[in-house]
Amino acid sequence: MDTTRMEALIGMVTVLGILVLLVLPAVIGVMRDRRIDRQLREAEQASALDQRGHQDQKSSSKPTVPSTATWYAEGRRSKKLVSS
Structure with a gap:
């Protein structure tokens, strides 16, 4: 192999290596x-x-239990209705 062919081979391998790095x-x-x-x-x-x-x-x-806020709000509503 002479120098020209060796340079062409190195150039081709370099280009293919860069192409693989870009496509990978x-x-x-x-x-x-x-x-x-x-x-x-x-x-x-x-x-x-x-x-x-x-x-x-x-x-x-599982059954659901009303939260404390619900109990409090229901109590407040019933008190309002009774006092009116």
Whole structure:
């Protein structure tokens, strides 16, 4: 191999290396986006299956108790009605 061919080979390898460095982040981003899309699709399918299987179930199985503020407000309202 003479000097001209060696310089051409080094130049070509350098250009290909720079091209790989420029394209690599885009390829990684596309792969990441596809993975996220697949996970979202799987979550939607699981959610749809879960909703179809549990349509009659209420949002919470434990009973709710009014807060202190509700008790206080109800007492104040009843006192107002009685005094009028």
